[in-house]
Amino acid sequence: MIKARVTVTLKNGVLDPQGKAIEGALGSLGFEGVNQVRQGKVFDLEVETLDRAKAEEEIKAMCEKLLANTVIENYSISLS
C-alpha cells in the first residue's frame, strides 16, 4: 500500500477570484503585505500496490481523467 499526495494548483495566468477574496479578507483582518494568494486543492489517497512506478503512473492517469482540469490546472504527485 502506497500513500500519495496530489497537489492541484491553477496555472499561471489563470484568474483566481477565490484567492483574491482571501487576499482581501486577510487585509481586512490586519495582515499587511500579503500578495499573490492562490488557492488549490490537495488529495491524499492510498493505492493498493507496492510498485511505486506503477502507483505513480496510475495516479497520473487519475489526475488527467478526474482530479485536475489540465486546461487550467497543474498537478504534482508525491509518494510517501
Next chain:
Amino acid sequence: MIKARVTVTLKNGVLDPQGKAIEGALGSLGFEGVNQVRQGKVFDLEVETLDRAKAEEEIKAMCEKLLANTVIENYSISLS
C-alpha cells in the same frame, strides 16, 4: 519577499463526503484499489518580509484566524 505554501487537511476521524465521492468516481472510472481519499486545500501566498521567523509566525496567525477551521482541520506551513 517570502513565498509560502499552506496545506489544510481534515483531521483524522472527521468525515469527508467529498473524498468519498471522489473515491467512488475513481472506482467508476476503473481505478481499482484506491482507498482513503481525503480532499484538502492548499494556499500559495507571498509575504512582504525577509524575516523567515516573522513570516512563519504571521502565516500561522492567518491559519488560526482565516485559512483553517482548527476544530476540524490541521494545517502545515512550508516556506520556500
